[in-house]
Amino acid sequence: MRNTKWFTGLLVLVMAVSLLAGCGKAEKAPDAASAPAAAEGIKIGVLYSTTGPFSISEKPMLNAAKLAIDEINAAGGVKGKKLIPVFEDYASDPAKATEKIKKLILQDKVVATVGTNSSASRLAVIPDVERNKSVLVYNTYYEGEKPSPNVIYTNSVPSQQSADFIPWIVKNLGKKVFFVGSDYVFGVTSVKKAKAMLEKAGGQIVGEEFVPLGHTEFSSLINKIKQAKPDVIFSAVAGDSVVPFYKQYQQYGLSAKDMPICSIATHEATVKGIGAAAAAGHYSSFSYFQVVDTPESKKFVAAYNSKFADNTTVTNLAEGAYHGVYLLAKALEKAEKYDGPTLISAFKGLEVDSPQGKIKVDPTNNHTWLQSRIGKIKPDGMFEIVYSSNALVKPEL
Amino acid sequence: MELLISQSINGLSVSAMLFITALGLVIIFGLMDVVNMAHGEFIMIGAYVTYFVTTVFHAPFVVSMLMAFLATALLGALIELTLIRRLYGKVAETLLATFALSIILQQLVRMAFGPEDKFVGMPLEGRFNVGGIVIPHYNLFLIFVAVAILAVTLALFYKTPYGMQLRAVTKNRSMAQCLGVNTARIDTLTFACGSGLAGLAGALIAPVKSVMPSMGSYYIVDGFLTVVLGGFASIAGTAASSVVISESVTVMAGYMSEITAKVLVFLVIIVLIRFKPEGLFTTEKR
Amino acid sequence: MLKEVKTVGWDKTIDILLLLFLVSFPLMTSLFRVEMMSKCIIYIVFALSLDILWGKAGLMNLGQAMFFGLGGYVLALSYATRDGVPAFMSGFGVTEVPWFMQILHNTPVAVLLGMLIPGLVAGLLGYFIFTSKVKGVFFNIITLSLASLIELFFTNQQKYTGGANGISGLPPLTIGEEPLSVLEHYYVMLAVGLLVYLFCRWLTNSRFGMILRSVRENESRLQFLGFNPAAFKLSIFVISGMIAGLAGMMYIPIGSFVSPTNIGVGFSTAVLVWLAVGGRGNLTGAMIGAFLVTWLESLLSEHFENVWLLILGAAMLAVVMFFPKGLVGTLLDWQYCRRVDRQLGDVSCDDGLGLMDGELATAKGKV
Structure with missing residues (x-):
């Protein structure tokens, strides 16, 4: 019995120490990294759930975003700098998404975040994105809303x-x-x-x-x-x-x-x-089906399937996340500074060749002109x- | 009128499904006072077993029913022996342990087999068509299986030595122990039986519902409603309350939102138990 | 008979240390962590609301989040409907803010209702459950089903609640003209949290608290002594519901958001987990549990993809299996036993005398 008690004490101690260490470490990281990071790469947040019920759509989106980031980096990155993704899992809980978006923006100092899928989580993070003048690239087909000035919507509306x-x-x-x-x-x-x-x-x-x-x-x-x-x-x-x-x-x-x-x-x-x-x-x-017959689509599907053997399927959602990252990279290429308003205005009128074909960001409403199939x-x-x-x-x- | 009739008939197969999904919960809760938060995950595992048996290995559906029952019963026995055994009599601890278990099981399945839906085919394709009202064969099969499960569990509890011992343990554990009943074995068997029934339920709903890691959460709420209405240890009560809940909700849903119907039914239940605390369908008094 | 053991229990020491830590926390870290800690303080208040109910009176409410959510929704609706019909309502053809929401436009009224409505729901529910002769576990099941139904209901009534999307973009607290800064928010939350803590300490040490404990331990004897246990259960249920409602309202300016996940089974179970990890019945455990679990959850999910949930589940399981009294509860028992050991000499009291969860240490040494 005594052993258990010592063990408890020890456990409490270890937990407390690791907690503080965790805070401390997490605190220090950006300070130490911020100066050289600016030279080495561009941090972007990737916010999708791999746990909980939302992962059914968000796991493929996460995969596709990872794929796009890797491809962009392999091709030399943006302005010679690599994209550095910071992955966060909000466990299918919109309330947790608000915490994670703050972490990405305030602590990791990402220039933009790709992610969220359900409207609940999008709406939950938008106030924080707006308050901190950051950028959210939202890649899911959804119901349409009065566009937030800090959000680029890259998939279809009804x-x-x-x-x-x-x-x-x-x-x-x-x-x-x-x-x-x-x-x-x-x-x-x-x-x-x-x-x-x-x-x-x-x-x-x-x-x-x-x-x-x-x-x-x-x-x-x-x-x-x-x-x-x-x-x-x-x-x-x-x-x-x-x-x-x-x-x-x-x-x-x-x-x-x-x-x-x-x-x-x-x-x-x-x-x-x-x-x-x-x-x-x-x-x-x-706007996109897996069987779409463009060279980009074939390359995308093949790369996805060879890279991720985790029983997920390429869908319109995955393609959305994929072209969302490409749009973001192109906007980063075009923008001179990476503050929210400049980056958002860099998106306007932007065109990329995506797996579904050419797409274009609308110059006024932050949404995207897409194919229809x-x-x-x-x-x-x-x-x-x-x-x-x-x-x-x-x-x- | 036609809507009313076909809704009532639909209600029967919905009742059967509710009874099948709730029974394991009722047995474990009613007889052992364990609120099994992992019940939904047992259902999910049963459905995944069915997926592997029928879709991957192309075996007949009946085999998958058996396999789902056995696999989850085995898992249940294992969990009882390693975890639940040490927590009997503590409602809170068992609830939290099974909750932690449900998180772990769900995430393990998600990581192993992916988050997306798995396909389980429909074993009985045909349907009857009576004067514009369609009754799929599979629904009749579900009703038949539900009645069979009811009969078998009742027989098991009231006609076999195991059932007698189980009831003795439920009524007075220490007395039963004194009389030479191996209560530990009874506990394991009962937990395994409840889990196995959840697995069987998973197999039976797989052809008409989605099979995915988080599917279990949809069946827990209605299961507990059934427990509340039917009384705790009563198997027949569970059957009756499944029918009452499903019929009233399904028939009302023809005319209003199903959620509103459910809330109304639940409010009525709360008021009723004020006057009949043992559940509506229990007559036995302790 | 033993002499009274006169020392300060470790629970009080931990409480004071926790307070000191929280007061100085903003000095040590970034604003983002401070904001997370504000949320953590709200969770601590929420955990306290369940501890006085479950830990003290033995009533395990599996749907505590419904009070939290009700409080949250009341304040959220009060803010959201203030400048005309919000988008989530107009999208469903509501052209005018309904009368029952117009009442909420007055902030004091909304705050009052944010506590009264959860209290009322608790009262009604308690009346039906406690005055009938249902088994104890029945309370658990009925609150569990009610929590899941309320979650469904709030998801379904999207005209008025924003449905599954909830209500977002809620404003921070404002005093005078300027909205409060993160730091000011933090200390406001800390102050409210401290008040709730002191209230709970006072309540549980009062005569009322003593009677509650006997409700938990031996209800029939209490009845025999001429008390009406139902009345006591009902009142603590209402008080607990009101504190949870308060926590829900505190959540609004910090989270700037409320959705059905704040009202349902998942969140209700989360608070149970906090209490189980920390240990229930001594307030300290509830606070430490809420603190540890929320931070572990955040930090684990930052560092381990996918498996963090498994680690969390396994840790939960380990605590339940090996420390059934929770971390703080086990610690308090250990301290108490050591003290008794010292006084009794060779007779060891080991793992407690059938009392629960650190209650041993607070039982004032009467063995």
Whole structure:
């Protein structure tokens, strides 16, 4: 028994010392590093969760960001300086994200941060990014918001995902559309935008339903869909609900042949979970699919798959993080100083050749002009691109 | 009206699923006073076993049900022998230990197999179509399995020597010990049985839900609601309360938000237990 | 019978050391760490709110975060709706701030409600649970399910709560015209934390605190002596809920953000972990636990990718298995036993006398 007690004392001591040491070490690091670091490299924050439920989308994004940083450094870096990534994991907790962004900006003195994925974590970090006049490069398709002056949004907003999709649906699949979505800002906003576009395109809204975020039981929804007899289902069902939705859709005997689901949130990784049998024949709209046939895309997918054997899939999200880092590198190349406002203005009008093709940052609203594509899921579970826009689609909020 | 009928029928298969996912929790909690926070992770492990058996090794689904049960039961026994055993009678400590365990298990699976969804195919494809109301075969299978599990556990607890000993231990541990019951073995068996049922639940939900590291968190809440309503040690009570909760929520969800329905049902439960503290479906008095 | 053991317990010593450390902390480190420490102080207050309930009265609330979250949401809504309809509401077609939020525009009223509403919820819940004859564990299960339902409910009521995204961009504290600096915030939080600590010490040493302890130890005897245990449980539950609500409000200017993760099961379990690590029933353990765990979590996740969560889980498991009384609890028992050993000579009292969690040392030496 005595031993245990000594052990306790020791443990407390060790914990206290390591804690102080941890603080001390972390404190000293930037002081010692700041002067030479300025000459050696440019620090950028990479803020993605590898623990907790968000890691399902953020692990591939982290991988893609790592890949892009390595490629840029291998090609000589930015203005002869290497990019030095500082990785932080916020454990899928927006409250923790606020702490981590402060750490990145105030302690590590990063010039910009690439990261966050869910709207909750983006909104949680924006006040700190703004207060400290730093820069956030946000790489996920999302619902659209009044752009923060300190954030560059490099993936699509609902209008970009639906602008070509809705007219195409009306023309090729049918006029009667049933709208479903996850009941949160992304789902609700996307459905609202899509409905307006459908009316303009001459379609007919035959129903609208929202399911709670993370919902996994779709029998009620499927009953309502069947009663409404639509031609097409437009789906903004997102997150953990996507796989059960498709699985149960098939289980209840609805088929892609009669009523295809046209989704703005179902990508390669979720199709794997749904299974080719249940997923085949449904459609998705994104700016990028893994099968996009550009040299950049082929190089990206091959490099990703050879570098990361961790059971993750290249999706639109991963490509977003990848081109986000490239945009950032180009902005760093262009900017003379690395304070927030200068860096942000360096982004405006910037163009890069990304895996999805040429993309361009809008000069006014901090969002990005992107490609628009519609993919149909083939019986082998891969997407087949059935539509590509000829011109970049404008980000309209 | 058609909506009402088909919702009620859906409610039955939802009940079956709730009963299957909650039963392991009820057994471990009701009989051993252990709030098993890792229950969801046992469900997840069962689902992953199913993924490996059916998708990777292409074995029949029934085999995966068996394997999921055995694998999680084994894991449960191991955990009982190494951790839980030393913490009996301390609700807080067992809860925290199983919570820590759930964090570790979830992150281990995430690191080993990746964070993304795994695919488990649908073993029974067909469906009945009665006057516009569709009933998938698999849902009937779920109801059938739920009834079978109910029958088997009831028989196990009330008709076998093990069950008798278990009930003796639950009622009065030291007395049972005096009468020569090997309480340690009973504890291990019971914990293994509860974990195994969670694994089996994981196998059964895998074809219709997502299979991923954090999936377990979706089943814990409803499991505890079922425990609250059904009373603690009562297996039949669990069955009844699963039906009541799922039916009321599913039928109400046809007309309002499902969350609102759930909150309403829960408020009713809190008020009811004021008057019937042993849970609604227990008649036995100690 | 032994003589009274008259020395200052290590718990008080640790408390004073902790206070000195916290007061001088800003001198030692960067502003960023100070800001983290402000959050840590809030967590300490939150941990205290559970310790007076669980440690002292034996009521393990598995949903303590719902009070924290309620307090937080009340103040957050008060700030967010002050300049017209916020974006998260207008996005869902709300054109006018609803009346029940307009009341909140008056800051004192909001602060008052931020404590009263959690207190009221605790009161109602407590009334239904404590006055019926349910088993003790029932309290755990019902609070656990309630916490998860509240989390779902707040996620679902996005018109009024911002849904899963929560409410962000909340302002710092302002006194007069200028918003407070990081350092000023820190000392304001420290002062409030100190007040809460003193209140908890006073409360648990008072007659009321003594009765609470007997609620934990032997409820039926208390009843026999003519007390009504339900009334005592109910009042400590309400007080605990109000302090948690206060902690939730303190969180708003520091975190500038509130979301359903602040109200649900995950956060409720986190506070249980802090108490388990530090040791419950002696206030010091709660504070040390909250302090150690939050800092370990931050520093570990800064240094180890992926596996930090495993390390944290394993450490948690180790404490629960080997130090069931928590670090501080074990330390206090050890100190007490040494003292008793010295007085008794060869009779060793070893690991406690069935009392729990450092309670031994505070039992004033009556063996």
